[in-house]
Amino acid sequence: MEKLYVNEIRPDGEVSTVGLFYSRAEAEKIVAMLRDIPERSACRYEIVQAVRHLLAEKDASRAQTAPEE
């Protein structure tokens, strides 16, 4: 499954992560719903790879295959 963050960027530049989503379609649906909210009309949204979660998976698999000392 994909792992994607939806980030909200406020007019003052503050970045707030909305959540972790498991498909681009789901992330885009959430963004569309957020854009419909009048109080959030000045915010921008971005969908990005959830790097923290992907790196954690790589670390976990690296730990499993690490050679014994």
Added chain:
Amino acid sequence: MTDPVLAEMVYATGATESRHYAAVKPTIQAYRASWVTIAPRRDGVVNPQRTVVNDPAAMTARIKAKATELGADMVGVCRLQPDMIDLGSEVPHEFVIAACVAEDYEKVMQGPDAVEEEAMWTYARCAEIATELAAQIRAMGYPARAHHNGGSEVQAIPIFYQVGFGELGRHGSLINEKYGASFRPGFVTTDLPLVEDRPREFGVQDFCMNCNVCQRNCPGDAIPQDYVLTHGIKRWLIDLEKCYPYSRLRDEYCHLCVDVCPYNVKSHPNTYKAFMKERKQVGYKTPKTY
């Protein structure tokens, strides 16, 4: 299945429903059925004769006393904010009342079935409390809607934080100073004039930065090391793809992250120590099966 992540994982195994939900435990099925049965009573007719509220603080105290009398262990009030409402839902009320019931932490020593039964009993109680409280507020002449496992349009965590129940922990649940994360919610949204409670922070987010006990005990390694920020609050976003094999794709319930949280030690020191000794003996990442 409405959860797309769960649905994809279940269908990938060739099954049509989650093993956990399909595993028939009659008591638990009865609890689940109870909140479905009372769901139609979430909302209803408002008494056209309205009780005048000259003192919202006194009314708030009265509502809290009523919720406590009905069985709630914690009651809090805040204004309903957009972030507290499910995306795409409409909740046209001004306030939200959170009424929570604590789980009996002693059940952790009795196995995953006992923990699950306790959790579902607690959810059922919360549904009853919220339903009755909403009905009583409507009888006073104000719109009121109950939100619980049988139907809800609100988000628990931001409400818990705003009413002062505690702070978000690494395991994704809110941590309360007395009950840890071992409690379940019901909510009532309403236009009854009330007075808000305030957020209360007591060091949870800083503690979770260094603790890692839940992360070390999660059989699926679903609790991340790093956090993201949502409106300034740290969130360690649980990886459902790693959580679900242990919490939804097995027969047994998994609640380990909540059970091992050190915030349980203050109210249950002996049980916590005994439980953690057991966890050490079986291996910290061993799923609960006994």
